[in-house]
Amino acid sequence: MTKDIPRLFGTSGIRGKYQEEVTPELALDVARALAQYIGGEGKKVVIGRDTRTTGKIMENIMSAGLQESGCDVLLLGVVPTPVVGYATLKKQADAGIMITASHNPSPYTGIKLWNNDGLAYKQEQERQIEKMVYEKDFHKAGWDRLGKEYDITPFKDEYVKDIVKISEIDPSKPLKVIVDCASGAGSYLSPEALRKAGMNVITMNAQPDGFFPGRNPEPNSANLQELMKAVKALKADVGLAHDGDADRMIAVDEKGNISDFDKLLTIMALEFGGTVVTTVDASACLDTAMEKIGGNVLRTPVGDVHVAETMIKNNATFGGEPSGTWLHPDFCMCPDGLLSGLRIVRAIQVHGKLSEQLDAIENYPTIREKITCDNDKKEEVMKNVERDFKNEFNEKTEVLAIDGVRLSFEDNSWVLIRPSGTEPYIRITAEARTEENLDKINEISQNFLKKLI
Template sequence: MDNIPKLFGTSGIRGKYQDEITLELALDVARALAKYIGGEDKKVVIGYDTRTTGKLIAHIMTAGLEQSGCNVLLLGMVPTPTVGYATLKKEADAGIMITASHNPSQYNGIKLWNADGLAYKQEQEREIERIVYEKEFNLVGWDKIGKEYDISSFKEEYINDIIKISEIDPEKPLKVVVDCASGAGSYLSPEALRKSGMNVITLNSQPDGFFPGRNPEPNSDNLQELMKTVKTIGADVGLAHDGDADRMIAVDENGNLSDFDKLLTIIAKEFGGTVVTTVDASACLDTEMEKIGGTVLRTPVGDVHVAESINENNGTFGGEPSGTWLHPDFCMCPDGLLSGLRIVRCIQKNGKLSEQLNAIENYPTIREKITCENNKKDEVMKVVSSDFKNEFNDVTEILTIDGVRIKFKDGSWVLIRPSGTEPYIRITAEGKTQEHLNDIEKISKKFLNNLI
């Protein structure tokens, strides 16, 4: 299938509306999905985030499914984890979430879910691409058109279930500020916290596809208001989501944005056992898990790879440093709302978030991105694979599981990999000393800038 154009990236199909994401494409993907799962009388859950184009794309995908004989379960505007969980609980044959996650307003995308709530694997996505490319659809006659059902009330069941499994203590109310970016978590994330007995203050929790309060990516630049609010009002913690609320980032009681890797480590320690993370995650996770007799496994970047490894290795927990965490005791769909509840529970049990973070060994880290057009990525990475190692003289290990990861004698490492969702080449590096990290960063950026 090498000649078949690639539609899916690291996290579904994603791009600018009317450029990469067209209504014609959405219709064809819906028809292809129907063909893939067997068509007539199959059930498909569909939801969308707050983007202005979400409902429109949902309508046309619903039409494509119904004209292929599928019945469609309509969730409406919901977080991505609600789609994954509904697909599992409603015993549907597939799920569709229409979202571009943390990308700006003009972007949208399509992500597909299996019956068990696990995102589609790469080989499944390639088969969808083949069906789309070859137009191998099975459309039914007028008398076999699929039906649609409103299951928007399922949101309450989802909220009640994440509260229950989080084991959050309503008798220990915390003051929590939650920033939903005007995205899909705007209603349900505050509701889950309030129903858990927490004292909740909201920011950017009015659904709005233009994301007027902040960009939906939950990073330091976009969370300044949350950081200031937490400190000013004396909150115990601040929680932030991306556009579809499959991610969660926390701000400690002092108004400081939590180190993403350390936050992941705090929760991983609660589960113990075998924890799965990605090739770009910090070694601090390995250090802490080793202390409690746990194991860390690494995968390529992307929550679907983490999910696959959890299933294959009986993992207790998994996640990426981006704040995308998987809770296999609940559902194999990344869940930012459940992640938020579990951070609150962790504070209830173990004390202030800042103290828990400070107790974890600190390794200086950088995450940079260099602009690179999508059609140049393969050529650039070929040169990186062959020549990048020659820029250093203390290399001890080279991994090509996802991009090129070089490990040095002192344990420092650098990873260069192409973004699967945006026109960038990403540089992630961790140094045992700040001085070594600075050298790695300087050499890496110079190499890529000269190359691109």
């Protein structure tokens, strides 16, 4: 593929502001390209969407592009992203499309593509789609060979039944759970799954609304203040929060404190043991905990598809990102915030209060900094980082250069220098055993970067 072909896909599909970066015309061409990529006439494609105001328009356009190419379209309507991945697998479709901008604000939209095994499209597959969109040499079926549209919305019930079953929640031990759905795609199904599992459920922001009136769809501390207050005031056992498409889950403990993302990931990894997979920016607390039970941690570039690929290659039991994007290979290789929420509830049933489980995991001082760097300088700066950064430290380091440059030290401290994929910054993330050592790592890293920039 030539360098002239523009990049459309980022770390998690195509995403941008509607009519500015992601247009209906682009959506149509992506649908045509996907149809061509999977073989055109007679193929089946599942489509789902989140609650954004632009979702139905994008759905109509992509469905038209697929039918024009001779593909049948299976419509799920408004559903969480994991339902698309699961339906693509269970319905033996040839591909899946989720129309979502995930945790981004209301003006954004996006497109994420799925394989027939429930795994997101790999980078090389995305490049092929980009090439076809660029060349615009699409096959169009004749009037008598056009695809058809089918409503498969009842499949949602099958999905809910299956995640409740595999979560192994004990309905005889009901917990009080507050779930904040952000008015997103999980607004109906996440509370429904918890109720079918026997839980006492209270909902927040569970009215589907593409303006996200209750809170911004990103589930972080700033946006979950009301959930944190509600958990404490109502004496709930746990609070769960999703993003716009519900492929992510973040938990609030019974004291009303938002869980540390890395510790929450570690709690679930300990439930599975064996080999688990996470990204280069995840905490060493996961490694320490897994070492104690004889487990193993593998790291990948940021992005759930990278985690998924490594999980499959290494027969991993569990994987995920600290953002709350978790993959459950015993169910489907699509990130699933609803199943993640059910399994955290199960962990509380088995092991007791979430706050106590979180406190039992070792905590290390951490910093996250960013330094301004023009996008056109990033490549050269990172070449120098990869070549010289380790020489700044007078101690033995292990270098991992799969997504930025991560240096790991013998005491389990580490530092990662990684360019932002969407903003003009280079980010520094570091973790150490002591504040003093963390300050030292941070100072060396910042001074080194500033000299390069």
